[in-house]
Amino acid sequence: MGSEEVKVVSFWVSPFGKRVEWALKLKGIEYEYIEEDIFNKSNLLLQLNPVQKKVPVLVHAHKPIPESFIILQYIDETWKQYPLLPQYPYQRALVHFWADFGERKLLNPSWVAMCSSGEDKEEALKVAREAMEKIEEEIKGKKFFGGDNIGYLDLALGWISYWLPVFEEVGSMQIMDPLKFPATAAWITNFLSHPVIKDNLPPRDNMLVYFHSRRKALSSSFKGWFKV
Amino acid sequence: MGSEEVKVVSFWVSPFGKRVEWALKLKGIEYEYIEEDIFNKSNLLLQLNPVQKKVPVLVHAHKPIPESFIILQYIDETWKQYPLLPQYPYQRALVHFWADFGERKLLNPSWVAMCSSGEDKEEALKVAREAMEKIEEEIKGKKFFGGDNIGYLDLALGWISYWLPVFEEVGSMQIMDPLKFPATAAWITNFLSHPVIKDNLPPRDNMLVYFHSRRKALSSSFKGWFKV
Known part of the structure; x- marks a missing residue:
């Protein structure tokens, strides 16, 4: 169980981060929320998203995924309940x-x-x-x-x-x-x-x-x- | 057969259009190529991509799809041979x-x-x-x-x-x-x-x-x- 844990690293007012949280909640996926100070970036963020250094990052089973649209697609492909994307x-x-x-x-x-x-x-x-x-x-x-x-x-x-x-x-x-x-x-x-x-x-x-x-x-x- | 026809509307030097052509060829999909003059846009282009008015556009079974990355994903989801995206x-x-x-x-x-x-x-x-x-x-x-x-x-x-x-x-x-x-x-x-x-x-x-x-x-x- 622990190895499948889900975390969202975001910034309270980010509309990009909210997309990710909404998607997880719609699918009923529990996650830990980690608030990031985007004006004083943490080592955690730099380690999870070294290329962009941006929030949000989804961490699933220790694997970090950046970019809200890429995360949404990942969430939809990983958890099938409450499909977000159309079938065809x-x-x-x-x-x-x-x-x-x-x-x-x-x-x-x-x-x-x-x-x-x-x-x-x-x-x-x-x-x-x-x-x-x-x-x-x-x-x-x-x-x-x-x-x-x-x-x-x-x-x-x-x-x-x-x-x-x-x-x-x-x-x-x-x-x-x-x-x-x-x-x-x-x-x-x-x-x-x-x-x-x-x-x-x-x-x-x-x-x-x-x-x-x-x-x-x-x-x-x-x-x-x-x-x- | 005719209703499933595939067309690519592009411009000869567009790297975005070439992605689409390469993908179709890798999968062995026959298509008709239609050259567009991007400096004097055709009614066909304006009709197929009224929002962006850009090439490339893939037309499959009379349905137009714009944006090379979106097209690549569509191609990969539609024709399963020679997968372009990884499995997971x-x-x-x-x-x-x-x-x-x-x-x-x-x-x-x-x-x-x-x-x-x-x-x-x-x-x-x-x-x-x-x-x-x-x-x-x-x-x-x-x-x-x-x-x-x-x-x-x-x-x-x-x-x-x-x-x-x-x-x-x-x-x-x-x-x-x-x-x-x-x-x-x-x-x-x-x-x-x-x-x-x-x-x-x-x-x-x-x-x-x-x-x-x-x-x-x-x-x-x-x-x-x-x-x-």
């Missing part, structure tokens, strides 16, 4: 496509928009809002991206329900307009109502303090980013 | 990790280094050479990343064998020093000796002309990229 290769491919799209076209630009100003912010907001339009089309007519149950893509995009409103408040901006994106708004309600999700979210007040300080620290980092 | 979830996770690493830490920086100059080029070269060190460690003692046969990671990193030398020549730079990275140099020889690979490479002279023109067109695009 084509549907699986689409899920991977949209997960990747959400990361590049919505999460990254939302982050940049929160931290930047002027032309950079405008460009980032444009990309993020265009991505929201595509996501709205995808969720229309469904309770979850996974159908009747929360699946891989719900976990991948789950940050939209709870992190994005904080980014919007910190960045004094709006990306997820519920009037323009009613299907996404309904999905957010469904997602946040699920017991596994609502009981596993970081405290909003602490998030606001944290992201305000990140915004301040990174405010000059994204000058001209969109030209690259 | 942990080894599969590692393959995905290194494929992603190669993309972010070697392919992108090599491309930036080829196109840029001065401080930008130096920073890009530093990242790329550090990535080469990690890749050298991974291939040591093996014929292929996949073991005795070409696997997913060999296809993912295959561009190192043939595109990288062209990038180096066009950018007047060296990233893959065979004296510093002898195991990678041996892997390149093994990879390029495989009939499926050596018979499916774009003509080097045309590549030089093409990438010289890309370098010229993009030379001012990466100013300050590493600060982002």
